Amino acid sequence: MKIAKQAAVVGIGATPYYRRGESHPQTFNELICKAIINATEDAGLSVKDIDGFSYYSFGTDTGLLMESLGIPEVRYSSMVSGGGGGSVGAVQNAAMAVATGAANVVVVPFCMQQPTGKRYGSIMSQIDPTPDKAFFMAGGLVGPGHFFAMLAKRHMHQYGTRREAFCEVAMSTRENAITRPGARFQKALTKEEYFAGPMIADPLCRYDFCLENDIAGALIITSAERAKDLKQRPAYVLNGEQGGRREWGRSIAWMNMPDEYFASAGHASIAKHLYADVGITAADVDVALLYDHFSPMVVMQLEDYGFCARGEGGAFVEDGNIRFKGGSIPVNTHGGNLSEAYAVGITHMIEGVQQIRGTATNQVKDAEIALVTGGPASLPVSGLLLSR
Amino acid sequence: MSNEVFAKAPPDELFQLEVDTWTQPYWDAAKDHQLKLPKCGDCQQYCELGASHCRHCRSQNISWVEHSGSGKVYSFTIIRFPVIPSLQDSVPYVPAVIELDGVDGLKLISNVVDAPLSEIEIGSAVSLRWHDREDGVSLPRFTLAK
Numbered sequence: 001m002k003i004a005k006q007a008a009v010v011g012i013g014a015t016p017y018y019r020r021g022e023s024h025p026q027t028f029n030e031l032i033c034k035a036i037i038n039a040t041e042d043a044g045l046s047v048k049d050i051d052g053f054s055y056y057s058f059g060t061d062t063g064l065l066m067e068s069l070g071i072p073e074v075r076y077s078s079m080v081s082g083g084g085g086g087s088v089g090a091v092q093n094a095a096m097a098v099a100t101g102a103a104n105v106v107v108v109p110f111c112m113q114q115p116t117g118k119r120y121g122s123i124m125s126q127i128d129p130t131p132d133k134a135f136f137m138a139g140g141l142v143g144p145g146h147f148f149a150m151l152a153k154r155h156m157h158q159y160g161t162r163r164e165a166f167c168e169v170a171m172s173t174r175e176n177a178i179t180r181p182g183a184r185f186q187k188a189l190t191k192e193e194y195f196a197g198p199m200i201a202d203p204l205c206r207y208d209f210c211l212e213n214d215i216a217g218a219l220i221i222t223s224a225e226r227a228k229d230l231k232q233r234p235a236y237v238l239n240g241e242q243g244g245r246r247e248w249g250r251s252i253a254w255m256n257m258p259d260e261y262f263a264s265a266g267h268a269s270i271a272k273h274l275y276a277d278v279g280i281t282a283a284d285v286d287v288a289l290l291y292d293h294f295s296p297m298v299v300m301q302l303e304d305y306g307f308c309a310r311g312e313g314g315a316f317v318e319d320g321n322i323r324f325k326g327g328s329i330p331v332n333t334h335g336g337n338l339s340e341a342y343a344v345g346i347t348h349m350i351e352g353v354q355q356i357r358g359t360a361t362n363q364v365k366d367a368e369i370a371l372v373t374g375g376p377a378s379l380p381v382s383g384l385l386l387s388r
Numbered sequence: 389m390s391n392e393v394f395a396k397a398p399p400d401e402l403f404q405l406e407v408d409t410w411t412q413p414y415w416d417a418a419k420d421h422q423l424k425l426p427k428c429g430d431c432q433q434y435c436e437l438g439a440s441h442c443r444h445c446r447s448q449n450i451s452w453v454e455h456s457g458s459g460k461v462y463s464f465t466i467i468r469f470p471v472i473p474s475l476q477d478s479v480p481y482v483p484a485v486i487e488l489d490g491v492d493g494l495k496l497i498s499n500v501v502d503a504p505l506s507e508i509e510i511g512s513a514v515s516l517r518w519h520d521r522e523d524g525v526s527l528p529r530f531t532l533a534k
């Protein structure tokens with residue numbers, strides 16, 4: 001994408017981070033409206049300035065939001081297909097919309113709210129059977145963790161990756177959450193606790209799984225020109241990329257990826273374009289907000305995004321490289337999906353903006369470029385570079 | 389006497405089979421205990437399971453070729469925790485990706501059943517074991533080859 005720094009994230013907002021199912025009796029749209037109002041106030045804009053919506057992971061109803069918020073006119077409304085893989089692709093779409101003049105102020109809203117009694121962790125048992133899904137449903141794969149466990153297992157086999165690496169992802173992420181207001185887990189996790197945790201889907205134990213939360217969040221994107229006059233330091237959209245390779249394809253729902261893709265996060269092509277378009281490398285990234293639904297997928301994203309060589313993610317992590325304190329590339333400084341909260345990518349985007357503003361709880365000193373990723377998932381997957 | 393824990397299997401109620409034009413031949417063959425894989429009648433390469441076109445040449449001339457079911461465990465997981473109540477009596481079970489022999493790396497998502505958990509490894513040779521459900525659906529599963 002060749003619109004570097006023509007658009008910026010100028011506002012962020014969210015509801016409190018609730019335990020799953022505990023945001024009721026507030027409604028889904030009510031939560032989204034609250035997040036959008038917060039984000040516009042943060043930006044120093046009026047809700048009525050919004051003239052575009054950019055969604056991901058099934059989105060919501062633009063007309064309904066306009067009714068509740070009194071938004072007079074919308075000139076852009078789009079959604080990235082797929083699920084959490086495309087999360088930051090919605091910011092890319094918003095940036096493209098404002099850079100081309102299709103709209104002036106675009107909001108990226110997201111809400112996750114669980115009905116009582118239904119859990120995202122067993123989502124595959126609740127989806128309607130279809131001919132394509134029969135091939136994996138027959139295998140008794142019920143929750144996302146069951147699928148990703150097989151990628152992790154293969155990575156261990158192929159590259160000698162140890163559970164100690166997954167443990168380090170869980171522990172370092174937990175340490176970052178401790179100081180973060182509103183984080184769901186704020187007690188240090190020890191190696192002993194990790195290894196004593198029940199095995200859910202070998203090699204994934206309890207601490208390798210992300211949380212499940214009720215959260216709405218929103219980002220406001222406008223042109224670089226307009227961003228200059230607003231309340232906050234702009235977090236410029238340096239680049240965005242969405243899509244991926246056929247070899248990754250439907251990934252976990254398909255499992256026919258060749259060797260070099262199977263034990264990966266499916267983001268290698270995303271990384272290549274993200275960096276090459278703007279002439280940077282992984283070494284130029286100051287902080288990485290990597291979608292951490294499962295701890296091994298952090299290890300594999302570090303490889304895809306070139307922070308270490310393919311297969312060396314385990315050792316790289318075990319050497320302390322992703323620590324906020326003293327790491328070569330601080331990862332998930334907000335505590336991530338593993339320890340802060342899970343809401344399909346929106347919390348990583350919010351942290352990315354805070355890091356660029358210089359207002360993060362665990363602020364990486366002089367952070368100039370932040371990488372934010374969408375989930376390793378069926379295509380499209382996505383990546384985003386924010387910069388000062 | 390051994391204390392060996394054996395891999396069980398996921399419960400039948402977990403999924404309901406839906407078929408379409410391009411998956412019907414696979415499930416029909418399964419009823420006859422034949423594992424059939426899609427192969428392009430034009431370019432002679434294996435196709436994606438369930439796809440309407442050959443990804444190599446876009447042909448729709450897809451033929452179904454029987455496979456012995458011999459292969460290797462490409463990856464697997466052991467489900468030990470019943471994430472939904474209906475799994476209570478079925479754990480531990482072993483979802484696995486099986487790389488079938490001689491078909492250009494084509495893999496099936498299935499289960500390794502009736503095998504000691506400690507002996508299931510990536511690379512283990514497996515053979516086909518059919519599971520017939522009461523609703524008439526037959527599922528290809530795998531067990532460790534002798």
Ligand SMILES: [Zn+2]
Binds near residue numbers: 429442444446
């Ligand atoms: Zn062909």
